[in-house]
Amino acid sequence: MSSSSLTVQKLSKRYGDFVALAETDLVVAEGEFLTLLGPSGSGKTTLLSLVAGLARPDGGAVLIGSDDVTYSAPHLRDIGVVFQNYALFPHMTILENIAFPLKMRKIEAGEARRRAQEALEMIRLPHIAQRYPKELSGGQQQRVALARCMVYRPSIILMDEPLGALDKKLREHMQLEIKRIHRELGATIIYVTHDQEEAMTMSDRICLMNSGRIEQLGTPGDLYFRPETLFVADFLGESNLLPAKVEAVEGGEISVAIGAKGIKGRALADGRLAPGAAVHIMIRPQNLSIAPAGEVDGAKLQATVTDVMVTGSLTKVYMKAAEEELPDLVAAFPTRASGETFRMGDRVALAWHGTDAVAIPESARN
Structure with a gap:
């Protein structure tokens, strides 16, 4: 299967006064697995629909490789689409379902059957060729939908919440299957989901969207450990966000005064900050050390469970932090059959390493 880069240039879409997608620029590398992530109404499905040709943009351009396909019909874009609804033909066998796109492209019947059988081998279901969709589980049907999409070797595969109808265990299994198929094919995949864990698990890069705009684009590690805005920090996983003022800047780290009492702390920061700047310090729950009050070296915060x-x-x-103006806090650690336990009402002390905290400018409150 060939794969191709996708370039989106100032692409936009409005519905009356509602901006579904503001002017957006995006480049997807050849063979990349890019996930469009965001809450409902963030613009991720609108962007996918414009790339697929299922909606007409109000401005901008869509390029696949060097070809401008902005106003091309969907079937002329060399794109495959997998939806949450598997959309398999109930009256056709699985082999016939998978071969159908080849039949529509006038591929010789024997060659179409051969390719369809190869696709079944790829999804590790060669034995179901003569079954009908109603005889398959949800996970099997989704794999067949994926095989039908990739059998005609499109340049780019678009997936719109394809695992949304599956239970948690089956979703996790299918995530691994899709990643395996992506590795074997080397295809360019653009994947839409609102599930943060799914995006973190599957993606080379995540494009996090908010209110019709790209909020941040980067690797899962970039977005999780180095969020650029409060929205990113709050949306992707749990986080502790502490209001603070910058006291000193030392290379890539800063010293801060947290809350009204000016509790001292350190965090990573970029070059945008200067002494006196208002920030939020983000600390992930697993990076917050917790122990009974008085037992944490360098304790910075006191709290009640x-x-x-x-x-x-x-x-x-x-x-709940002892300092009333600070938000509620959460710490996380591996569950152990025996060891330290905490109960409601316990007084605890909290600390963190400066390299595990990130300063987000107050001006980046998107």
């Missing part, structure tokens, strides 16, 4: 939740592999401790 309000709830403890065992989620399986992680135990989460929710707390």
Whole structure:
């Protein structure tokens, strides 16, 4: 299967006064797995529809490789689409379903069957060729939908929440299957989801969208550990966001005074900050050290436990900070059969390493 780069230049879409997609620029590398992530109404499905040719833009351009396909019909774009609704033909066998796009492209019947069987081998379901969709599980149907999409070897595969109808365990299995197929094919995949864990698990890069705009574009690690705005920090996973003022800048780190009491702390920062700047310090729950009050070296915050939740592999401790103006806090650590436990009402002390905290400018409150 060939793969191609995608370039979006100042692409936009409005519905009356509603801006579904503001002017957007995006480049997807050949063979990349890019996820469009964001809440409902963020513009991710609008962007996907414009790339697929299912909607007409109000401005801008869509290029596949060097070809301008902005106003080309969907079937002329060399793009495959996999939807949440599998859309398999119930009266056709699985082999016939997969071969159907080749039939529409006038591929010789014997060659079409051969390619369809190859696609079944790729999704590791060669034994179901003569079954009908109603005889398959949800996960099998989704894999067949993927095989039908890739059988005609499109340059780019678009996936619009393809796992949304599956249960958690099956979703996780299918995530691994899609990643495996992506590695084997080397295809360019653009994947839409609102599930943060799914985006983190599957993507080479994540394009996080908000209110019709790209909020941040980068690797999963970039967005999770180095968010550029408060929206990114708050949307992607849990976080502790502490209001602070910059006291000193030392290379890539800053010293800060947190809250009204000016509690001292350190964090990573870029070159945009200067002493006196208002920031929020973001600390992920797993980077917050917690122990009974008085037992944490270099303790920075005092808090009272309000709830403890065992989620399986992680135990989460929710707390109210002793400083009233600070937000509620959460710490997380691996669940152990024996060891330190916390209960509601416990007084605890909290600390963190400066390299595990990130300063987000107040001006980046998008």
